[in-house]
Amino acid sequence: MKAINKNDFSEFVDDLIENDDREVVGVQTKSNEFAFDPLKSAEDLRLDYDVTILPPKKYFMPQRETLVEYNLNEGETTPVNQVVPRIIMGIHPYDLVAIEQMDKVFEDTHEDPYYLEKRRQSVLVGVNMANVSDRSFAHTMGTATTDTGYDIMLTDIGDRYAIEVGSSKGSNLLEKAGQAVDDITTDEIRKVKQFKEELPKKFKKDTKFDPFELPSLLKNYYENDEFWEENAEDCLSCGTCNLVCPTCYCFDVQDVNDISLSEGERLRTWDGCMLEAFAEVAGDENFREEKAARYRHRYMRKGRYMYNRFGDIACVGCGRCSEQCLPDIADPVEVFNQMKEGTS
Ligand code: SF4
Ligand code: SF4
Structure with a gap:
């Protein structure tokens, strides 16, 4: 040193x-x-x-x-x-x-x-x-x-x-x-x-349990529709919690032609799973149409999916999402602790 x-x-x-x-x-x-x-x-x-x-x-x-x-x-x-x-x-x-x-x-x-x-x-x-x-x-x-x-x-x-x-x-x-x-x-x-x-x-906030319990907690809560609907009720689907998150990396790719239609560029821009259009596919289908499904997906992705693939809990506890969420419903600590209390 x-x-x-x-x-x-x-x-x-x-x-x-x-x-x-x-x-x-x-x-x-x-x-x-x-x-x-x-x-x-x-x-x-x-x-x-x-x-x-x-x-x-x-x-x-x-x-x-x-x-x-x-x-x-x-x-x-x-x-x-x-x-x-x-x-x-x-x-x-x-x-x-x-x-x-x-x-x-x-x-x-x-x-x-x-x-x-x-x-x-x-x-x-x-x-x-x-x-x-x-x-x-x-x-x-x-x-x-x-x-x-x-x-x-x-x-x-x-x-x-x-x-x-x-x-x-x-x-x-x-x-x-x-x-x-x-x-x-x-x-x-x-x-x-x-x-x-x-x-x-x-620190003023903490989870009431070891974060490595999250993958199994989230697995148990996956089908608890009432839990996700209640928590997502005030969600504006603005995507801010995705955009400010240091572990969110989703992006969209679009070809943007100039007016002659002969030249253009392929652009990559930030995207987020909380936005309504994120899971839209051809045929006007959307496989996460309900905001509760999008809200649940974000937590699954933070505490379960990334762990299953890389062994990481993909929330590092920066608090940006909860600080920037207008209806103040994006705080992972609140959701994580609610889940833990509901199972203990
Ligand atoms: S949880 Fe909050 S920040 Fe995230 S999309 Fe909903 S309203 Fe926006
Ligand atoms: S507290 Fe977790 S979920 Fe929220 S922005 Fe930070 S890393 Fe992302």
Whole structure:
């Protein structure tokens, strides 16, 4: 473990912004909320944030991206993969865990070069959570801290940041800070340990059981129509809970022709299983027409389907869905605990 003075860290970030070929992005204040955005100055970087509106997945899977450009007259198709190499500053552990889950999805069966190339060309700088949002329950999902997924990880220990290096990308980045990076002291190692041990006390919400009980709980609740109908009653089918979720990756692909109908592009855009049109198929059929069926699917996908395929519980407890849901019915903790109470 290493350490760096906070002033030196700011100079290091400013130097990266000024001189590194890669885009440097980090968490900043945007209209009284926090968001990942390109950094103009280290002064704007907020490593003390609680949660960002969107997770950093937008850098690997943009809301809208061109996959292919085509010209029917010329009979040409040109693959497009707009990769911007980036250094992403200030990712919380639960988002790092979510990125590791997304990596498995996009590497599975058919490797997705659009996602994977962006991942390969990104350096992830994590930060342990100095503040916790009221809706987060990451500690009970086991994602409040992580030993993997980052290239470097920072912990605020007062005048300095402790630095854990997770990869060669991380050590290469750190080399650019030169002499400013110092060996950590025994007392500072104790502070990092204490920081992580005391973190669970900062959370206001928790599940009342081990999250790895979720797959069997959800299996038992699958046919409990009354439960899903009651919980989904006020759902607006807006899809916000999907869009803000760090582990949701569904997308739609459409060909968009220009007015001549001879040229166009194939676009990939975010999609979400809570949207009414998501499960529409040819013949005007919709195999999840009822909002209760869509609501149930989202929970099944978080706590059961991804576990069955990859061994992961695909809710990392960030709390974004419940924070952004207008009728406030998207909080996984409430639903998970209701299920547990109903079976105990
Ligand atoms: S649960 Fe909330 S955020 Fe999700 S689709 Fe329904 S209203 Fe929108
Ligand atoms: S389901 Fe909600 S709390 Fe869980 S990871 Fe997604 S946005 Fe975060």
